[in-house]
Amino acid sequence: MRALCWHGKQDIRCDTVPDPKIEHPRDAIIKVTSCAICGSDLHLYDNFMPGMENGDIMGHETMGIVEEVGSEVSNLKKGDRVVIPFTIFCGECDQCRRGNFSVCERSNRNKSLADKVFGHTTAGLFGYTHLTGGYPGGQAEYLRVPFADRTHIKVPGGIPDETLLFLSDIFPTGWQAAVQCDIQPDDTVAIWGCGPVGQFAIRSALLLGAKQVIAIDRVPERLAMAEAGGATVIDFSKESVVERLNELTRGKGPEKCIDCVGLEAHATATIDSMYDRAKQAVMLETDRPHVLREMMYVCRPAGVLSIPGVYGGLLDKVPFGMAMNKGLTFRMGQTHVNRWTDDLLRRIEQGQIDPSFVITHTVGLAEGPNMYKTFRDKLDGCIKVVLKP
Amino acid sequence: MSRPVIAPKHARALAQGLGWFSIGLGVAEVLMPHRVTRATGLHGHERLVASYGVREIATGIGLLTSRDPTPWLWGRVGGDALDIGTLAAGLRPANRDRERSGAALLAVLGVAALDLVCVLALKPSRRPPLPLADYRRRSGLPQPPGAMRGAASDFVVPADMRTPPALRWPAEAR
């Protein structure tokens, strides 16, 4: 089959690779009908995430049709239409029973490695580093789904792929980011980053009843899309984020702050951002935590910082003393996708939201490598790319 | 614009090559300005040549270390223009070594062409983005945002993600 494979920094190729096979009785194989490129894939593309290997198949936002199931998968059959969450989970361990699927204790097949690096293992993820199992991803014609009896979302016919696909990741991710804020009717929610995750966080915060949603980015079309979702926008390349946020909250600061940017934050000529660039270049620091610093500074005391943005390793000059003294609450993590998807599928079916609004590009698999660059560099007005294998 | 002469992948390799070339030339200009002026018929301009050397080294480091070599390549193109101007001045009849200046000028013109080919090949072919108005229509919501505020308030935040009452606004009356 054909698949998009990682071959090093900014080198993704459409290769021909062996078809996946059932390897375990709880596996299923699905024929991929749609998949997408995520901001998390860009961290791999730019080689900021340790533990990638030459030839790894990319992709963790996938849907399709069940082709074959292992002997222990009784709740799926050939022909079922499924969306596959990016977090692989067993459904039985202590964490899964609490709904903490992204830290499932059993689905990471490189558990001992993860135990060493993270202290304790987290869940297996598709198309991601070998620290999270190194499972082949879904930017391919076929995908093997481990623990398939749990790791799936059954979806009905009659709704297009484009409306359902993002149940795999970015819709629940934006949703969890807002849910973690426990939004109250008087809250101002400030959201850094108007990429796909930010767009869903904006709409989730609105639907959950935030009084005011403020969105921060510098890419004009992304800011325009944020406005469409009801956000007041700040262009960080033109205005001071801290000043504007204080103005918009009568000097109090936003009660809730969401980081939908992660470790590759850009900044315009602030001292801390140049410091990060320099240290990253000589490998004294892995991540650029500019957004985290800004959130800690501007957040109202006793507020909540919700962090869906991905960080990879070591962060420097994080003003933790400030955060401690302000009594901030931090909530973060990879999304517990299936904890939310039944509810979100119902909201889609009821017409509360149609996630396809975010798609700007739909192409075949062979175009994938080019699309990584287009998406990363925000060329051609690109916000979200869907691939049709 | 017509298609670039070389593929972006090769252009990136070329940019690296130009980076090393810059550093090599720059080091020569800084350490041995006399030899360089002799070879190019620019007697008496040693200090100018040495300062060009500093420029070359800086550009070379920029080319080799930055993710996007484009601004540094434009820097090289600007530098080429300076070099060409300086060498053209060496062509005046009064200069005994004007043949050397001429030869050097030809070489610089060649390198300048390479710089231009490289920077143009790296220029992303950016189809004009969709009009912003198109993005302003993409709400994903069935009604205007104002009407959708709180539409999901039937959702119950799970206990592990709830904010303790003491940290909520407005403070609950006690």
Ligand SMILES: NC(=O)c1ccc[n+]([C@@H]2O[C@H](COP(=O)([O-])OP(=O)(O)OC[C@H]3O[C@@H](n4cnc5c(N)ncnc54)[C@H](O)[C@@H]3O)[C@@H](O)[C@H]2O)c1
């Ligand atoms: N927690 C999870 O489970 C999960 C799931 C999906 C994605 N993610 C992460 O969420 C993040 C966003 O993903 P995406 O798909 O939207 O990616 P994206 O790269 O398209 O979006 C990032 C946006 O942030 C903007 N930005 C950069 N610097 C900024 C700054 N200083 N202030 C404000 N905005 C800034 C960029 O212009 C861009 O629009 C990534 O880190 C991704 O890895 C996490």
Ligand SMILES: [Zn+2]
């Ligand atoms: Zn993702």
Ligand SMILES: [Zn+2]
């Ligand atoms: Zn589990």
